[in-house]
Amino acid sequence: MDTTPAPTSPIVVVAQWRKGYARLPVPYTHAVELAGGDVRVAGTFDLPPGSDEPEGDVTLGIDPMDASVLDGAAGLLRPGGGDIDPEWYGGERHPRTHNVSHRRDRFELTLLEEALHRDMPVLAICHGMQLLNVHLGGTLEQHLADDPDRLDHDRDRPRAEPVHDVTVEHATVLSEAIGTHTPVNSHHHQGLGRVAEELRQIAWAEDGVLEAVSVPEHSWVLGVQWHPEAMADTDERQKAIFERFLDAAAAYDRGQMARAHARTA
Helix, strand or coil, rough: CCCCCCCCCEEEEEEEECEEEEECCCCHHHHHHHHHCCCEEECCCCCCCCCCCCCCCEEEECCCCCCHHHHHCCEEEEECCEECCCCHHCCCCCCCCCCCCHHHHHHHHHHHHHHHHHHCCCECHHHHHHHHHHHHCCCEEECCHHCCCCCCCCCCCCCCCCCEEEEEECCCCHHHHHHCCCEEEEECCCCCCCCCCHHHHHHHECCCCCCECCCCCCCCCCECCCCCCCCCCCCCCHHHHHHHEEEEHHHHHHHHHHHHHHHHH
């Protein structure tokens, strides 16, 4: 039984985007709370007109260059949803690239840059993993299905159903959570192209598609291409990803408190 205390400070979970409005990232916040953490939702868009007032710690309409929502937080979770504007990595737009929001990308890049600067734990899922690669200088493969030898990675939505296996490199932040071989779900039509030099490639699907990365220069940064939040209720290994994330957030929290105490001593 894991007895590591959860962080006392919240995890910032970025709100998703749909048709110009914010979408509350409910499956992601649920997975964090299931693992024992508190959540602060942050988004650069507002909810659609007529929406109910959101419950909990939710801040929307944030300027995309403002990273202050990370103040007092213990970690950053960046969710899936939509494609990344190819302009960010100097690519031409593929006909199948869709649901692009330059503003959302700008906001997430702002938060990511600041989180990495603070050495704050980061969990980047699907779109989040792809943007992590782009931020560090990598590119994307905009439509995996252009290669007929690939698996069907683009299911209609994130489901609590495994569709292929991943092989995980031993002795990594991911293998500590799920082991070296596990089934996962899948809902993405893009993947990493040129992988940024700062990233460590740590997991692959059977067809060779890169499924997870870490950033060894930082204390705890993990990107996964599948959707563990959709399986956390039914698969202890997927839940463990969030538990290990919270372990890292708790360590960051303790470090922040120690530094604050040293400044006032």
